[in-house]
Amino acid sequence: MTTTVEVLGFARGPDWLPWAVQYFFLIGVSCAAFFLSLPGLVWRLPRWRMPSRLALLAALISGLTAPVALMADLHQPGRFINFYLHPNFGSWMAWGSFFIPLYVGSLLLYAWLCLRPTLERLARQGGRLEAAYRLVAYGGHDSPRAIGLAALSASLGACLLLLYTGMETMVVSARVLWNSPLVPLVFLSTAFVGGIGMTLLVAALSGRRDVAPALNRGLALALAATFVLLAAWFGGALSGHSPVAAQAWSALASSRPWGPTGLWFLGTAVFTLWLAVRFPRSLWPTALLALHGAWLLRWIVFIGGQGIPRMGNTWFDYSIGIGPDGLLGIAGSLGLALFLYIVLTGLIPWDERAEA
Amino acid sequence: MTCPPDPSRRAFLSAIPALTAGIATPAQAADAQATQWGMLIDTRRCIACQACTMACAMENATPEGAFRTVVATYAVTTTEGSTGLSVVPRLCNHCEKPPCVEVCPVGATFKQDNGAVLVDGDRCVGCAYCVQACPYDARFVNHDTGKADKCTFCSHRVEAGLLPACVETCVGGARIFGDLNNPDSEIAKRIKSAGDGVRVLKPEANTRPNVFYIGLDPALAGRVDGISAADMMWRPDHHGG
Amino acid sequence: MEFGKRRQLLAAGGLAAFAAGYSETAGRVVGKLLGRDTPKHRTAGNAPEPEYRVDAHGRIDINPAQQVSYTVCLGCTTMCGVRVRLDRASGRVLRVSGNPYSPLSTDPHLPMKASVRESFAAISAFGERGLDGRSTACGRGNAVAQQLDSPYRVLQPLKRVGPRNSGQWEPISFEQLVREVVHGGNLFGEGPVDGLAALRDLKTPIDPAKPGLGPRVNQVAVLSSVNDGREGFARRFVQKSYGTLNFVGHGSYCGGSYRSGSGALFGNLKTMPHAKPDFANAEFILFVGTAPGHAGNPFKRTGALVAKGRAQGKLSYVVVDPVLTHADSRASGERGRWVPIHPGTDGAMAMAIIRWLFENDRIDRTFLANPNVKVARAAGEPALSNATHLVVVESGHPREGRMLRASDIGVAVPEDQRYNDADAFVCIDPTGRPVPHDRAERPAELFVDRAVEVNGQPVRVKSALQLLREEAERLSLADYATACGIPAETLAGLAQELASHGKRASVIAHGGMMSGSGFYNAYALMSINALLGNLNWKGGFVANGGGFKDDGEGPRYNLDTFPGMIKPAGTPLGRNVPYEKSAEFGSRKAAGNPYPAAAPWFPNAPGLVTEIIPGGLNGYPYAMKALILWSANPLYGIPGLRQRVAADLADPRKLPLIISIDPFINESNAFADYIVPDSLLYESWGWVSAWNGVPTKAMSARWPVVEPRAAKTPDGEAIGMESFFIALAREMKLPGFGDNAIADAGGTTYPLARPSDWYLRAGANVAWQGKEPVGDATPEDLLLSGVERIRPLLETTLKPEEVAKVAFLYSRGGRYQPGKDAFDEDNTEWMRNPMKEMCHLWNENVGSSKNSLSGKSNRGCATWREPSFADGTPMRDVFPADKWPLLLVSYKSALMSPHSIGATRLLRLHPENPVLIHPQDAERLRLRTGDSAEIATPAGRISARVMVHAGVAPGVAAFEHGFGHRELGARAHRVGAAQQPDNARLAAGVNLNDIGLLDPTRRDRAPWVDAISGASVRNGLPATIRKT
Ligand SMILES: Nc1nc2c(c(=O)[nH]1)N[C@H]1C(S)=C(S)[C@@H](COP(=O)(O)OP(=O)(O)OC[C@H]3O[C@@H](n4cnc5c(=O)[nH]c(N)nc54)[C@H](O)[C@@H]3O)O[C@H]1N2
Ligand SMILES: Nc1nc2c(c(=O)[nH]1)N[C@H]1C(S)=C(S)[C@@H](COP(=O)(O)OP(=O)(O)OC[C@H]3O[C@@H](n4cnc5c(=O)[nH]c(N)nc54)[C@H](O)[C@@H]3O)O[C@H]1N2
Ligand code: SF4
Ligand code: SF4
């Protein structure tokens, strides 16, 4: 066999940085969480009332953080206006720039409509913020029709977001790990893993173990779907039916950092599924594991996928830095999420028990 | 050395009108419409000196460690046990069907009539989607400018009637730049006479490159199966490599 | 609503993290608002505007904000003519490429009569002229401009603070520098130090018992690197004015063994003439230990011509090297092939080829049989050999090993001319009669082994060719094959290939000869050329065109002699003279056996830096009192030297004064007491010819196209070698400098008080050399080339009629003979600038010399000797292969030179130099690419990372040279209160020389050098390697 050693060469580093991972993660989480809010808040299924409220909180936190992370991944964030001045509708990303405001705007509207009665109640309780509550409550009506319409709009936005984020990645035929029709589907299933995880986390923070079984059931389903999709991908890769997947697999499997990372992902995901099924009332562990899984999958896809050499055979040996483009950036979005959580939960009681 | 304060500048400027008289169209743009720029790289003439790499970096003032072109160098051992050196000078292919153009959300990446694929720095938002889309790893985000960066075929020089920096300084004379549409151009003649010996990188990507190679080892035309020693030497400290 | 303390804290923390994480983003948003993101150019990023524009008619439109000037690169010793493009406002160099007038950068090069404006068009896209006319700078040549702005430059005179090599300096004024180094005193609080004035003792012998050593001034040694066009000036000061004998360049650790081997063939072991293949017209070249396209001098020109020849021309070639380099090209298939060899065994390969040529009678008899030039010309040969000349082989005869001379066979020769050049050699004419070679009228006998009557006694003689054949036949092809690791069929194939191309084939070598058998390896390889009869033939082995002399007794100015000039005398510190002529030999002989000498002597070598430093520190043949290092870095470049001398150099009692003149702090001058800044690259003046490999005359002009960055002297000159020496001369009132130091042809005198006084007048000499002087520069030439900047200086220094001619040279970056002049006017198959020296298949200087340690005679012709130590002990006898299984070699970096590490752009592309080992060895040692390993020689150990591939011979570990720096920025020095920045990258990798061998057969334990050439041994060092 011919052996080839690249004596001089170089790789490109990822230009979609951890920011992008954060964005794809958070936006998926938000959309999925938003969908979880529908049974309780739109269809008003009593069993779902509480989980859905928490899901809405989860959707808001991640939905507000996500676009900020996306902005940061632009190297010219000040120029985001160009998305609207010079859209190229041949590009999925260009569409995305319209879907994001549609979704986030609708989500905010929907949340507001859902929260109006609560805000009105808060206003009536008096206190320093009375006036503000009153103003924002704007009458405090519970208007199911309006909520339904806003939910419809947000659903549309969420669907489009899930579609575009998946497609945007999938169409990149230059990246063997991305260029698979399964990618949008895996993003979808893991968005639910993450969305449920985030809702579980919010529940855990407010001590609502009662919502766990429903959410864990959903988590198990989402994980199962993910495994089916991954199995399909591996099937294609190993059987050679999908040459692109085969290339991606052989590259990742032979990579010192990414091989183990992939195994770790699979291992923890199986463990999460087992926990969710075996201990349906577990809250913290499944919450954190689900979030970890959804995030890690995107990390592998985006950072790992960008590391696979397209020319030559030099890998980009990514090591996350501590600066804004690395850990600090991740901490920044977590910080923003934390801040939003504290403000939102500080201003609005999400737990019904406190409402009484 | 001591020199009196530079009197030349004034003299220089006063001489300019005389020097400038008659400048009209740039040297090669006689028939701008029909011109299709392309590059031919004869790897038999490449000595992997990286003059092109360095000249490009200096000319285009790219950040240190970020390259628009580089000459990948391989030690290849055949089944019969003989070992030899292969080179692959790489740069943007200025593809006929450039995937980077399609994906740009703001239309900042575009293909000029003369074939050069360029980035409009006024418009680019630095989203790096084009970087993902290029099958050739030809692009990166320039951390000095915050914009997508890549080989421009030295458009600023070419439109001034000069040659691209990498071509000007190619020690082996491996790089030929010129108008593919002009049958009398050096590049057209050489491509014609090389016949089947002419190859492009990753033909399967269907991008129809305008950078052509003579003597290219097909096994090195894309992702290469093998070991990278560069891997261990080449250590980026900030991405964008 | 609950905002407890804890939540507030958490919220604040979250916000803080957010703010920190998004600070950069926010900055970018603000940048947009402030318009900072606007590109310099809409589509060209940060690229500066082009330097000029060319329109469809070839008209040039200049960009007045930039300057384009032709001068010289110093990224490596090739010293190509380059085109430096700079931003006028900032003086910053934007980019460097080639000078189209210079054959070192362009093929074919532009005729001088082309105006500067035309030269701009010639490299442009106009009419696609720039494709054929392209003029290049290599990767290093492009990147080294960065060093001008390096934070590690020495810009002010420095004086050490604290002990030597402690990395602490104080900046001092130029006046203080000159005062202290001239007058000495208690300079460092360590006791009195003699200054240069006191050391300039031209009368007192170093040792009254050994007057042959010369006066005390010889105890001052000046080491330089390569003639960068300024050596003439430096020599004027050091030797002719100050008066020391010891001014030596880097040859002994560059390619000394090759040069000596070549010098032996061409009969001059002091100037060591050498030739190169006519790359442009050759059909077959055997490169042995020199890597075209990878390194080599001229690097670019060789690379370009070889690449062109293998792709489009008639050239095929084989590179014999333990390492696969960029000389190979798979794309070129059979046109360029690599043949691995065991290090240090090239002589075996060469002798095998020689044997084959004899056995198969493929030697060029027509060429070899000519005993003198006249007969040669008649036979249609442009060159000559001593193949037919007779050598005394009578055992015990006082002239054994020497050539038989005309006086020996009774020709009347004045006694004082006897055995000199005027005493002809002897050959056997076709009638079997011994005749003086210069009287022979027909080809002579090739193979002679008989007796000749000398003073009535029969004396056994052999022809040089006979001796070479016998030497080659000493071993069989199979034995040679075993020795060098190249199969016998391949050896025969190489010989056949060479023979079949005959005069259009040649053998060339260089750095690969730096082994323990280097001299004979090189001599053997070069001897093949003589057997092929290729000398001075188009496509064959040809001489360098040389330069246009700048600093001699020129047509305009006498830059050679001056009243009060000193002719240094004595024994060179490097002992490159016969031991047998020394006083020591006499006294020891009288006392019994004179052998071994205390340390080896090298009668067949030029000046040797390898020996000067250890010898001078050891006091043998005498002690060094002051060392001046001018742009030389022997501690980095000589294997083993650092281990041997670092401690001694650090001790001022061993060597009281060390001064360095250098733009940087390097591994050697880190030990200096004073560092004087020198000009760097395009800041310098100078006149420099091509080292070799250019068949036409070429003299490149160096001039400060950028304002030198160094501080100024009180006279307003930038501090540098020249201004320093001028100031020293003034302070010591030395001849040859100051007022009336330079005379013109009419006897009128002029001052030498500024560097330009010298270089501009040297330029006038260059301009007036040859049949007619060069043309005049037009005002436009001056403007376009930036020479306008120095016009006032030209006008105040030169005679009116000289100004435009010297400006003409500067505007074109030198003076270059037209390319078509490469060939003889009458016979276009011959070179016009021929190698005049005769090929010596027997070199009597070598053949009559003795090893000064063993007392054994040296062989006077090519031979195969295995790598050995100074007394002739084979290296493997001392360090056997079972204990030291590996042999280390080094090869030049294709990108780096030994001083380019500060060009950080290069370093980014190729950041370190893993040691290359073969997969077979790697498997045995369980090493994989990227592993770190300990590599040990008998002299030390280093830790290195390894790279595994089959591009290296099994049993060899190869070091790419140019990395493993301790200085040049690798260590941050403290200068006054300022600390240099740390840049760990500059210390990347390893330097083979850190584990170079010390010669176990030498009492002075000096670094291993070749016993004949005295050149350092960097190839074939015994070693072990293990994973760490
Ligand atoms: N192991 C091993 N050792 C080797 C070699 C090898 O291949 N392997 N190569 C050998 C060879 S061929 C040689 S020639 C020697 C080289 O060794 P040296 O001749 O000693 O030269 P360098 O180390 O190249 O540079 C000497 C000094 O020149 C200075 N310098 C650099 N640029 C300029 C300039 O523009 N102007 C001035 N004034 N000074 C400048 C630098 O600061 C440096 O200190 O090393 C030899 N040593
Ligand atoms: N890129 C680059 N070019 C340069 C320089 C540089 O530093 N970098 N320096 C310049 C200078 S100063 C010089 S002197 C020239 C030198 O130019 P070269 O002589 O071409 O270079 P070296 O690397 O010294 O030696 C040539 C080859 O000898 C091989 N070799 C080692 N041991 C042996 C052996 O025992 N036998 C044989 N046959 N080969 C052996 C090495 O692997 C190496 O490839 O290059 C000049 N050009
Ligand atoms: S090589 Fe890449 S960047 Fe260049 S045109 Fe093709 S796709 Fe675009
Ligand atoms: S980085 Fe710039 S050029 Fe590339 S896709 Fe984004 S906006 Fe377009």
Ligand code: SF4
């Ligand atoms: S054409 Fe210009 S930009 Fe492109 S690789 Fe060459 S030098 Fe760089």
Ligand code: SF4
């Ligand atoms: S400059 Fe030319 S010869 Fe040198 S590496 Fe680049 S393509 Fe090859």
Ligand code: SF4
């Ligand atoms: S070969 Fe040497 S002198 Fe010539 S451009 Fe390259 S570095 Fe400079």
Ligand SMILES: [Mo]
């Ligand atoms: Mo050298």
